[in-house]
Amino acid sequence: MISVIILTKNEEEDIARCLDSLSWTDDVHVLDSGSDDRTVKIAESFNVKVSRHPFESFGKQRNYALDKLELKYDWILFLDADEVITPEFRKEILKSTSDADENTAGYYCCWKMMLEGRWLKYCDNFPKWQFRLLKKGRARFTDFGHGQKEDKIDGELGYIKNPYLHYSFSKGWTEWIDRHNRYSVQEAEARLYRRPDFRDIFNRHSSVRNPALKSWLIRMPGWPFLRFLHAYFFNLGFLEGTPGFIYCVNMAYHEFLISIKMRELKRKKHQMEVESINTI
Template sequence: MSISVLILTLNEELNLPDCLDAVSWSDDIVVLDSGSTDRTVEIAKAAGARVYHRVQDNEHAQRTYGLRQIEFRHLWVYMPDADEITPPDLRDEMLAIAADPGRPEVMFRVRFKNIFMGRWIRHSSLYPTWVVRLVRPDKISFERQINLQCVADGLEGRLQNHFYHYSFNKGLNAWYEKHNRYSWFEAQESLKSLRRGRLKLADIFSGRAELRRRALKELSFRLPFRPALRFLYMYLVRGGFLDGGAGYLYCRLLTAYEYMIVVKMMEIRRREQGLRV
């Protein structure tokens, strides 16, 4: 048994060829495009992918549409982003899972190696971060509009191998444009969290990395000087300085992203009060 592949795209002509080449072992590759104006769709069709089109309103709706409205040939669906490369060892591990009908899991998390300035920035990127990539589409759902949280209707597992993430491959201008959009959604989610008032402090000490990461994020919404604290945590506490110059630059970039979120939270609050920004 093989695995279907779902890739969401928007102007990914620089990243898509390598991503598609790394999943060419699948006989069912689907690209869900949200209005690319470059050669993304042409590249996908040339590689034999089935191409669907949908204007993206947010990541939650787009990914839900991809998994619910598109019919896949196989029970399992692998969901790499266009800037991710799937190495052979991860491929083989996933295919072995798909070939075993007795597996009780309905989704799997996987770690990744974030590549910046030609090197793996292990410490600055808060490795290991576990993200969902292999799923049974009928057994999962999503929460949040951005940086989705995946909820499984059943057991979840963890893959032992990694994929490679080239999030800066399209350049810093593209990175800033993307995170400018993301920061608006993050600001909205941050305010929702504050208004709910729920904070599971015990999860900070959980043995599961994804729960610790989520709890620390929730805690950060409630702290003053949030951008500066994030830099100190990433660069000093988590050892970003061990990644050299690339680590310093990466930590500064994520600090800028955090600052965008904080400022946009202020903007949302003022607009809710009928005040000008």
Template sequence: MINTHYTFIILTYNEELHLQRLLNSIKGLNANICILDSGSTDLTLQIAEIAGAQVKQHTFINHPQQWHYALEVFEIKTPWVICIDADQIVTAELRLQLLNFKDEEHQDINGIYFNRKNYFKGKWIKHGGYFPFYLLKMFRYGIGYSDLNENMDHRFIVPGKTVLWKNSCLVEENLKENNISFWIAKHNRYSDLLAYEEVERRLKLRTQTLVPKLWGSPDEHTAWLKQLWWQMPLFVRPFVYFIYRYIFRLGILDGRQGFIFHFLQAFWFRLIVDIKIKEIVDAPVMKKNITDNPEIKPHARN
């Protein structure tokens, strides 16, 4: 019997390493699967076809715009959608919750946050503020939407009441990132997106969709932290962030792989972003291009 409560939407680009793993984790839920691909050249499309997924193609610009397109282009017939990245896995506990999920029992709720476990080089990154970590992944179709005011970080916005599912989680492990060269190249592209985004915010070309709240939802809290981050001086804030995560949020307990992850993600990546912001601001021609045409942005994908 086809699941009439929710539909899965998945973004892919050369995900033969991950897609079957994700599909295996949701097998038995009997939900429709929609896959938006951005030009895979490996076995991704064959895996999707065998799984009976509905597949469409769309040129990748950034994650927020790709999710926006996915929510627009597919014919969704269920009241809920679950938007999952190809490198994520539904755990047995989360699968059980989804198996028992019924729309009629959640009439007063518009969105559900899933807890996430993040793995790097086979190690669960448990500290440094990385667990628990809640992502809005399930929401009412036609009510939730992709936040296009973000350039790199993608998040969904849902008006109305949301809940946290605390006792089950997604596992996120990008096996391609076990190759450190892949991780560095990927985050170098991401640093372009983030640097341009912050310059646009400084020029008042981009605003936050959510109202920042220290004690709000996970995404409202993130918006509050970002507002604080943008006020901190360039080149100083990567040091502060790394020390905060590694010492005060106990990232030091994550071991050798944890040190590599926290150092690269909290310090190296943020420092590269700050360097690129300074380069953009100091280049009059580049600044003029951004001012004249805010649609000019670099592209990046996983």
């Protein structure tokens, strides 16, 4: 069996749907970071274990969960509240963890990005891989941008080919845009000050390769527009109708926000250097 951890803050619109998809396991943990809506009450109505811890970052919150929660099983799956397990995904993770040899430390998982009831297979460049399923004591997380990636892996990583569902837009576009405006600051800092090595662009694992690609490609002139062209035309996003167009436009806008905030950070750093020289 598998223990499941869900990080939450103000997820009353999504948490019930997520928990509904987890009836197959008897060890579900909701780690809340200060919700002031009905998230905790809804979670408690599902008879899952609810804990609280102030949020610092996704990587630190996941590591806190690994260290402090009383997890029943050796295999641990991390989910977000706006994600839903499918029967096919459940079947594969149960079989993969049951058949895993001693050298297996965890698995990359992928999702179906859902918008207006449609799977954005082309726009979202399916499959995108994230490290979500791990064996206890065999891996950690580290922060990168607004999210996290795997760290200190003790063993080999495999892939779960069947996807789960991701409803990133369930709270509406206003919330999505506000959230990604905040994320763009963290992404700008990561891409500017923690740029991965150029060799990582050729890494076989996309969770290593994609942050490197983003950090280097954003330096290209007109990158946000190129991001739109790639997703909408070259990746056949236009086949996904109006939802696909809306998604591609907003992802390009997100890249634009990151680029201008990188520019702002550079200007502030230069100004501080000038002021430092003038005070000498």
